[in-house]
Structures are given as structure tokens and as C-alpha cells.
Amino acid sequence: MSRERLCLLSRKRSLYSTSRLVEAAKENGARPLVMDTLRCAMLVEPDGSRLFYRGARVTGLTAAIPRIGASITAYGLAVVSHLDTMGVPVVNGATAISRSRDKVRCLQLLAAARLDVPRTVMATQHASVRQLVQLVGGLPCIIKLLRGTQGVGVMLGNTLAEVETILQTFWGLGQDVCLQEFVQEAKGTDLRVLVVGEQVVGAMRRTARKGDFRANIHRGGEGKPAKLDAHTRLAAVKAARTIGLEVCGVDLLESKDGPKVMELNSSPGFEGLEAATKKDIAGDIVRHALQLAVKRRG
Numbered sequence: 001m002s003r004e005r006l007c008l009l010s011r012k013r014s015l016y017s018t019s020r021l022v023e024a025a026k027e028n029g030a031r032p033l034v035m036d037t038l039r040c041a042m043l044v045e046p047d048g049s050r051l052f053y054r055g056a057r058v059t060g061l062t063a064a065i066p067r068i069g070a071s072i073t074a075y076g077l078a079v080v081s082h083l084d085t086m087g088v089p090v091v092n093g094a095t096a097i098s099r100s101r102d103k104v105r106c107l108q109l110l111a112a113a114r115l116d117v118p119r120t121v122m123a124t125q126h127a128s129v130r131q132l133v134q135l136v137g138g139l140p141c142i143i144k145l146l147r148g149t150q151g152v153g154v155m156l157g158n159t160l161a162e163v164e165t166i167l168q169t170f171w172g173l174g175q176d177v178c179l180q181e182f183v184q185e186a187k188g189t190d191l192r193v194l195v196v197g198e199q200v201v202g203a204m205r206r207t208a209r210k211g212d213f214r215a216n217i218h219r220g221g222e223g224k225p226a227k228l229d230a231h232t233r234l235a236a237v238k239a240a241r242t243i244g245l246e247v248c249g250v251d252l253l254e255s256k257d258g259p260k261v262m263e264l265n266s267s268p269g270f271e272g273l274e275a276a277t278k279k280d281i282a283g284d285i286v287r288h289a290l291q292l293a294v295k296r297r298g
């Protein structure tokens with residue numbers, strides 16, 4: 001019997017998370033196929049869809065794990081959607097990825113599902129900045145690009161003048177931006193929880209570098225394994241289910257009123273998490289993708 005063929009959509013094989021997924025696929029008896037998303041060509045025909053990689057037709061994929069960077073979201077979503085219409089199980093699907101790429105859209109859905117989220121407001125230059133600041137609980141407050149990643153595009157405004165300057169700059173550039181309550185008591189820490197299916201497979205508490213409030217590992221934050229209480233665990237799993245992500249990194253702030261979900265990452269890097277927890281996160285993701293394929297066949 002031919003081995004399972006697991007497609008990894010990724011710009012580069014040498015990226016930590018991609019190379020770990022390749023390793024894990026082999027360990028789990030599957031053949032990994034790393035495909036550079038931008039080298040995939042999609043043919044749509046009345047009798048179905050076909051995919052070409054570097055000019056050759058691709059068939060017989062068992063499942064696909066998309067690792068779509070923010071810079072190629074639109075093309076990446078088209079490829080994911082194409083695989084889906086070809087009947088290839090994808091973790092994650094295009095709709096779910098697209099929801100998670102927009103921080104406000106994501107928070108709207110989470111709040112509608114009765115999950116606790118930081119108070120957030122989005123508006124255009126027609127609004128009164130003073131009122132917007134009041135709506136999120138006053139100063140200091142967070143200013144966030146809707147499509148920022150790795151901590152880039154998250155700022156702290158200490159004065160009304162500062163917030164006004166930053167907002168006018170982004171609005172002037174045509175960038176979507178929101179204001180958010182600053183959860184000060186988190187003291188530059190947050191929780192990164194990795195959810196696969198209905199399970200939390202790893203969690204770490206990240207602490208920002210001295211002088212920063214952003215705990216992202218890419219901003220020099222440090223991760224330590226975290227034990228989650230049942231409430232936080234449930235919130236992370238419910239957030240993933242609400243957005244429809246099979247595999248994701250859920251970022252939460254520990255506020256005085258309990259955990260607040262900040263955002264979901266649909267292609268979470270897990271180098272920091274594997275280092276902090278010594279867990280086989282790549283193996284969990286690969287096994288989930290293969291199980292999903294078995295379930296679909298059944």
C-alpha cells in the first residue's frame with residue numbers, strides 16, 4: 001500500500017516549524033511533501049479543480065497543513081480553498097484562517113460566543129478620539145493594527161495626544177486599526193496556548209523583555225511552561241472552536257477578572273513552545289491531520 005502523503009504548504013523547508021513537521025510526518029509513517037505556496041498553480045474547471053506544483057500535477061494528497069505567513073495571506077487562502085474543493089482535508093480551512101487574520105473580526109466572533117475579550121473599539125477618522133479612549137476604559141490604552149503579527153503593530157498610548165498622533169498616522173496610511181483596553185495587571189506577560197482539535201497540547205507563559213509590554217518571542221519575550229486552570233483551558237479550546245481552527249495558538253491575557261482572549265494564530269510557530277515544554281507539538285499536529293483524513297474517508 002502506498003504511504004500517506006502529507007502536504008505542508010510553506011515558503012521554506014528550513015523554517016523550524018516546517019522542518020519539525022517534516023520530521024514528525026516521517027515518524028508517523030507519512031511521506032511529507034513541502035510545497036512552496038507561491039509555486040502552486042490552481043486550475044479551476046467545470047468538472048473540478050486541479051493543482052500544479054512547479055508545473056507538475058499533484059494528486060493523491062492525504063491531507064494538508066497550511067503554514068501561511070501574513071505577507072501572502074490572499075494567495076495562501078486561495079491555495080487552501082483550492083485544496084479543500086479538491087476534497088483534500090486541510091488543517092486549517094480557508095474561512096477559519098481568514099477570520100483569525102483580522103483581530104477585530106476574530107474578537108467580534110469570540111465575544112458573540114460569550115468569551116471574555118479585552119474591550120476593543122474600531123472606528124475611522126470621523127470619530128472623536130477622546131470618546132474612543134473613554135470607551136476602552138481610558139489611558140494608557142493599546143493601539144493595534146488589525147493585521148499585525150509578532151508584536152509589530154501593537155503600541156501603547158500614554159496620553160491623548162499620543163493616541164491621536166498614532167491613529168491619524170495609520171488612518172492617513174489607509175491602515176485598519178483598533179483601540180484596546182490595556183490590561184496592566186498582566187505586567188508584560190501573556191499565555192500562549194496551543195490547541196489541536198479539542199485538546200490543549202502545550203502552554204507557556206511569555207514574559208516581555210525589560211522595557212517592553214509585548215510578550216512575543218519574536219520581540220525578545222521569554223517562554224516558560226505554564227499549567228493552566230480548567231477555566232483557561234476551556235476558554236482556549238472554545239475560542240479555537242468558535243473561529244473554526246483545528247490547529248492554533250491562542251493568546252490570552254491574565255486579567256484581574258480572569259483570562260481574556262486576545263487573538264488566535266492559525267499558523268503558530270512552535271519553536272519557543274517546544275523548547276519551553278519539551279513536548280512533541282509537531283507530532284500532535286501531524287497525527288491530528290492524519291486522523292482527520294481517516295475520519296473523512298470513513
Ligand SMILES: Nc1ncnc2c1ncn2[C@@H]1O[C@H](COP(=O)(O)OP(=O)(O)O)[C@@H](O)[C@H]1O
Binds near residue numbers: 150181183190213
Ligand atoms: N490589551 C492588551 N493589554 C496588555 N498587553 C497587550 C494587549 N494586547 C497585546 N498585548 C501584548 O502585546 C503582545 C502582542 O499582541 P497581539 O494582539 O497578540 O498581536 P500580535 O499578532 O502582534 O502577536 C501580546 O502578546 C501581549 O503581550
Ligand SMILES: [Mg+2]
Binds near residue numbers: 150151216251263
Ligand atoms: Mg500574538
